[in-house]
Amino acid sequence: MIEVKNLNKCFDTVKAIDDISARIEEGHVFGLIGTNGAGKSTFMRMLSGVLKPDSGSILVDGREVYDTPETKADILYISDDQYYFANGTPMDVVRLYQTYYPNFDTEKFLDLMGKFGLDVKRKINTFSKGMKKQLSVICGICANTKYLLCDETFDGLDPVMRQAVKSLFVKEIEERGLTPIIASHNLRELEDICEYVGLLHRGGILLAKDLDDMKLNIHKVQCVIKEEKMLQEIKDKLDVVTMDNRGALYTFTVRGKREQLEICMEELSPVFYELLPLSLEEIFISETEVKGYDVKALLF
Numbered sequence: 001m002i003e004v005k006n007l008n009k010c011f012d013t014v015k016a017i018d019d020i021s022a023r024i025e026e027g028h029v030f031g032l033i034g035t036n037g038a039g040k041s042t043f044m045r046m047l048s049g050v051l052k053p054d055s056g057s058i059l060v061d062g063r064e065v066y067d068t069p070e071t072k073a074d075i076l077y078i079s080d081d082q083y084y085f086a087n088g089t090p091m092d093v094v095r096l097y098q099t100y101y102p103n104f105d106t107e108k109f110l111d112l113m114g115k116f117g118l119d120v121k122r123k124i125n126t127f128s129k130g131m132k133k134q135l136s137v138i139c140g141i142c143a144n145t146k147y148l149l150c151d152e153t154f155d156g157l158d159p160v161m162r163q164a165v166k167s168l169f170v171k172e173i174e175e176r177g178l179t180p181i182i183a184s185h186n187l188r189e190l191e192d193i194c195e196y197v198g199l200l201h202r203g204g205i206l207l208a209k210d211l212d213d214m215k216l217n218i219h220k221v222q223c224v225i226k227e228e229k230m231l232q233e234i235k236d237k238l239d240v241v242t243m244d245n246r247g248a249l250y251t252f253t254v255r256g257k258r259e260q261l262e263i264c265m266e267e268l269s270p271v272f273y274e275l276l277p278l279s280l281e282e283i284f285i286s287e288t289e290v291k292g293y294d295v296k297a298l299l300f
Helices: 040-047 090-100 106-115 129-142 159-176 187-193 211-216 228-237 258-268 280-290 295-299
Strands: 002-011 014-024 030-034 055-060 075-078 147-151 179-183 196-201 204-210 218-224 239-246 249-255 272-277
Touching: 002 040, 014 040, 014 196, 014 204, 030 040, 030 187, 040 055, 040 075, 040 147, 040 179, 075 129, 090 106, 090 129, 106 129, 129 147, 129 159, 159 179, 159 187, 187 280, 196 211, 196 280, 204 211, 211 280, 218 258, 218 280, 228 239, 228 249, 228 258, 239 280, 258 272
Parallel strands: 030 179, 030 196, 075 147, 147 179
Antiparallel strands: 002 014, 002 055, 196 204, 218 249, 218 272, 239 249
16 A cells, blocks of 8 residues: 655745645555646656655555665556667566566566567667557566556557556456556546546645545536526535536536435426536546636636
């Protein structure tokens, strides 16, 4: 388990991480989403021990991570920016990984490289962006670490390869209890694979919840309202996060259980209403809009 308490990190006058606390359980896929510049990559670099926090603590299975080689051996970080030696081959990467990760499985590496159609003797600088991403994921899997931190893992992968990577993660979770932590802007991909989600905004964490619970506690309510009195009653009785309207058709994002919302709407009895589940992308937009990250303000 990874425990983060009151984490802070500044770069000169920029506060990249602002008093973050979180708990990441073992054997589950944890998705990390956030606005641009929210601090996702900085957060993951601190989790992996690459960056030192200015204050706060990160405990991985009860041990500090920064400057602790035995703890770092349980964590592998796949950066969004792929860097390899200019004339290196995949086998050169294997030799480097074996130095830091003694449990690196070379046999599995060769098997996966063959299945993905990647030549282990070919120079990496001739690989496409997607092929480099595949190589980094294969290395991450074969290092046999307990925690795998992935920054924009699916970026650059075609649909078939994205599905293959997801299947790899699921297999490793089932067989050895791997805990992937995935930061991505592709919320649709995270929605398919993640069980828990953390939402970052401006260096702070807005929420960290079970994805299913999150979806059960926030809904979209569409209804036709022709009286100002009923509109005010909805605002008073429901926990409204956002509201939009086109004439008499109103769309609310509302917190609460579906059953409770249905009872309330039946009592109010508008001309028409329906309750709709929200996608992860819609939840992200609603939560960040409350904090001032309003797409309408950006566009109009």
